[in-house]
Amino acid sequence: MKLNRRTFLGTATAATAMTAGLTRPLFAQEPVKITSVVTRLANDYFTDWNVGATQAAEALGVDYNILEYEGSAAKHIEIVESQIENGVKGFFGDSNDTANVRNITNLAGSRDATNIAVWDTLPWMHPIDQGMGYGTYFTADDVVNAYTLAKVLFEEMGGAGNLVHITGFPGASPDIARTRGLDKALAEYPDIKLIVRQPGNWNPIDGRQVMEDAIVAHGEIGGVYAQNDSIGLGVVQALEESGISVPVVGHDGNAANLDMIGEGRYLATISYMPQYQAGYALVRAYDVIQGFKPSPVERMMYTGGTLVTKDNVEALKTFLAGDNGKLPFDWRKMSRTLHPDDWDPQNVVWPIDAADMWAPYDKPEGYSLPDAYLSAVDAGEHDKVAALYAEHYKQKLPF
Numbered sequence: 001m002k003l004n005r006r007t008f009l010g011t012a013t014a015a016t017a018m019t020a021g022l023t024r025p026l027f028a029q030e031p032v033k034i035t036s037v038v039t040r041l042a043n044d045y046f047t048d049w050n051v052g053a054t055q056a057a058e059a060l061g062v063d064y065n066i067l068e069y070e071g072s073a074a075k076h077i078e079i080v081e082s083q084i085e086n087g088v089k090g091f092f093g094d095s096n097d098t099a100n101v102r103n104i105t106n107l108a109g110s111r112d113a114t115n116i117a118v119w120d121t122l123p124w125m126h127p128i129d130q131g132m133g134y135g136t137y138f139t140a141d142d143v144v145n146a147y148t149l150a151k152v153l154f155e156e157m158g159g160a161g162n163l164v165h166i167t168g169f170p171g172a173s174p175d176i177a178r179t180r181g182l183d184k185a186l187a188e189y190p191d192i193k194l195i196v197r198q199p200g201n202w203n204p205i206d207g208r209q210v211m212e213d214a215i216v217a218h219g220e221i222g223g224v225y226a227q228n229d230s231i232g233l234g235v236v237q238a239l240e241e242s243g244i245s246v247p248v249v250g251h252d253g254n255a256a257n258l259d260m261i262g263e264g265r266y267l268a269t270i271s272y273m274p275q276y277q278a279g280y281a282l283v284r285a286y287d288v289i290q291g292f293k294p295s296p297v298e299r300m301m302y303t304g305g306t307l308v309t310k311d312n313v314e315a316l317k318t319f320l321a322g323d324n325g326k327l328p329f330d331w332r333k334m335s336r337t338l339h340p341d342d343w344d345p346q347n348v349v350w351p352i353d354a355a356d357m358w359a360p361y362d363k364p365e366g367y368s369l370p371d372a373y374l375s376a377v378d379a380g381e382h383d384k385v386a387a388l389y390a391e392h393y394k395q396k397l398p399f
Contacts, residue, residue: 052275109133146181162220
C-alpha cells in the first residue's frame with residue numbers, strides 16, 4: 001500500500017492510540033439514549049426528578065428525554081415502543097399499573113434495551129426472570145419509613161384523635177408499602193381512630209377533594225397522613241381554607257412541602273431526594289447499556305429516605321440547592337463502568353429481601369424465586385453486598 005502523508009498520519013495516530021491503551025474510540029459515536037417515562041410531569045416530585053436526571057445525563061454525555069404516560073398503561077407501552085424505534089436503549093421511571101412492568105421489561109429485553117423500575121414492580125416477578133430487559137428495581141423501604149413517619153404524627157396528636165389517611169394510586173407498590181407501615185403504627189396507638197381512608201391518586205387535586213369531603217363529614221379531625229407530598233399540598237390548602245389547623249405529614253420531600261415545614265404549616269415528610277433517585281436510576285441504566293451486570297441480589301435495591309422536620313429542613317434545602325443550581329452529586333462517580341474500583345453511591349443503598357417484601361402478596365402457583373437469587377441468598381450475599389455498598393459510600397449526605 002502506498003502511504004501518502006494523510007494516510008501515514010492516520011495510521012500513526014491509530015497505532016499511538018492503541019499503544020497508549022486509550023479506551024475512547026477514535027471516531028465519534030452517537031451518545032447513549034435514555035428516556036424517563038413517568039406518570040405526570042406536573043407532579044412536583046417529577047419536577048425535582050427531572051432536575052436530577054438532566055444533570056446526571058449532562059455529566060455522562062447521555063441523550064436524555066422525559067415523557068409522561070398520564071397513568072395509562074397502554075400509553076406507557078406506546079411510548080417505550082416509539083422510543084426504541086428512535087434508538088433509545090435505556091428507560092427508567094414508575095408504573096402505577098404494576099402488571100405493566102412485565103410488559104415493559106419484555107419489550108425492552110426483546111429489543112436489546114433495559115428498564116430500570118423505580119417505586120413500582122410486579123410482586124413475585126424478580127428482575128432476573130425478565131433478563132437484562134429488567135436491569136434493576138429501586139425503591140425505598142417504605143414500610144419502615146411510613147411506620148416512622150406515622151409515629152411522629154401520632155405523637156404530635158398527643159397519642160389520640162381522629163386520623164384521615166389519604167392514600168395514593170390503588171395497587172401501586174409504594175402505596176401498599178406505606179399503608180402497611182401506617183397500619184403497623186396504628187396497632188401501637190389504640191387511641192388513634194382511623195375515620196377516613198380514601199385514595200388521592202398521588203395528586204393535589206384529588207387529595208384536596210378527599211380532604212374537603214372529610215371536613216364536611218367529620219367535625220373532629222386530629223391529624224392527616226398523606227401518602228405523598230402532592231396529596232399533602234392539596235390537604236393543606238383544604239384545611240387552611242376551612243380555618244382548621246391540624247398536623248399533616250407526607251412522603252417524597254417535594255420543594256413546596258419543604259417550604260411549608262419551615263413555615264410550620266406541614267409537620268414532616270420522608271425525603272427520598274427525587275433528584276437523586278432519578279439521577280441514580282439513569283446512571284444504572286447507562287451502566288447496564290455499557291455491559292454492567294448487577295449481581296443477583298443487586299437486581300432489587302433499597303435507597304435511603306430521610307425523615308425531615310423543622311429541625312433539619314433547612315440543612316436539606318441548602319444541600320439540594322447545591323452550587324449555582326448544580327446538585328452536589330458526582331454522577332460519574334456513581335457509575336460502575338466509569339469508576340469500576342472507586343464508585344460511590346453517595347447515599348445508603350442496600351439489597352431488598354424479595355421474599356420478605358412480597359410476603360403479603362399471594363404467590364402464583366408453582367412460582368419460585370430464581371435459583372441464582374436463592375443461591376446468592378444462601379451464600380450470604382445480602383449481607384456482603386450491603387457491606388460492599390456501605391464501604392463505597394464515601395461522599396456522605398450531611399443531614
